[in-house]
Amino acid sequence: MEHRIALDAMGGDDAPGAVVAGALDACRSQDSNGRAPLDPASILLVGRPDAIEAELTARGGNPGFQILPASEVIGMDESPAQALRAKRDSSIVVGVGAVRQGAASAFVSMGNTGACVGAATLVLGTLEGVQRPGIFVTLDLTGAPMTFADMGANVAPKPEHLVQYALMGTVYSQGCLGCAEPRVGLLNIGEEATKGTEMVKQAHELLSASKLRFRGNVEGSELFDHPVDVVISDGFTGNVVLKLMEGLAAHLLRAFGRQLVERGAPWADDVIRAIRAKTDYSEYGGALLLGVKGTVVVGHGRSDARAVANALHVAHRAMEARINDRIVEGLAGVAVS
CATH class of the missing domain: 3.40.718.10 (Isopropylmalate Dehydrogenase)
Structure with a gap:
């Protein structure tokens, strides 16, 4: 799969329900620019399998998503630094790890923004020159x-x-x-x-x-x-x-x-x-964290299904446009010390 997105199914105030619903919506609807719906096989749901499967069953079944198990969840009010150290099997750490390992090209989360930024920076590292x-x-x-x-x-x-x-x-x-x-x-x-x-x-x-x-x-x-x-x-x-x-x-x-x-x-x-x-x-769905190796999108904790779907489309567009490659090329011509 050329572009696979690891989606934090446990992140957000209404997770996993709103996240699973958003993933389903992204596979049924076009993005704001009229691009085609996403392929379910391109989305990797990260989190507690029993909770994810229950939400999928309640919405008609799994159309082809893969599930990557993660037993822990980083809460919205937790200290990012402490949580990243203590919860190595959290959906955020596991999801970012999937990008590092090549199982996914992008990570999307509606969870703790500080934890997402910290995990992406520490695990993925920054692009050359950033x-x-x-x-x-x-x-x-x-x-x-x-x-x-x-x-x-x-x-x-x-x-x-x-x-x-x-x-x-x-x-x-x-x-x-x-x-x-x-x-x-x-x-x-x-x-x-x-x-x-x-x-x-x-x-x-x-x-x-x-x-x-x-x-x-x-x-x-x-x-x-x-x-x-x-x-x-x-x-x-x-x-x-x-x-x-x-x-x-x-x-x-x-x-x-x-x-x-x-x-x-x-x-x-x-x-x-x-x-x-x-x-x-x-x-607008989510915000891109630019400057890290890999595509990372973070969203509001109160995101609904529509926001999640749009965040997935944001990640997909960024990958298609090779944004990271262009950033490295651009920075090579800008001297900043």
Whole structure:
């Protein structure tokens, strides 16, 4: 099997039910770009076999998934470092190990993000030239996709890490999103190059000197106007911004929906559904952890079946586009010390 995905069946608030349902959905439905459903034989369910088989039976049986046993589960509230040491037979460790051993080419999990990042970094290692991996999320806020990084893998980066995120985001935007010449912006508190922390100002200097299409600083108020195609920040800021956008969008849609229902607007549901798709985590499914050897996708703990299915498609697209090979090629031409 050319592209096999190890799916953490035990990761997430509603696992294994939502995860198994998502795997089934991914094999029945096209992705957002109209690509064909996945082959069940390309998905390896990792976790407790009895729990996985019970969920499959409840949903009509196993269409052809393989099951890789893992007896332990890392909880969402556990310390990643401690859990990785103590639970060597967890679904996260076993799933990442399957990629290391060649039994799978990608790992997808809705479980403990810190544990996923830690396991991937320690077990798989980083790509040649990559100093720190980053989490990349793509949102379609204006009718064109925009990629954000880092979304939480590296909360205290060095300036050169942000340059590498910009390069990886550019490669991903070109390879998976069809953007020929991605524009890069640095998330900051003002447009001037003198604004921000010392780390951000140094990153601005490095990005300005790079061969990337760097368009300078981007303020939070501009994000819904699609000022650039790739937005770069430290992991702490990026994660806060992402969750703020998701929460704000959900709140406004609820308020908007109530007003429309009260006014008897028959078209309200369709409009709200279309707007929600722009910021709903279940639509983008999962975030790529770029910079590690292998394809790794992490998702929200509260992911439903739709989010899981979309995360599987994200992993499949990244493998088809040879994102990791392109990142290594790109970094070879970017001097960052």
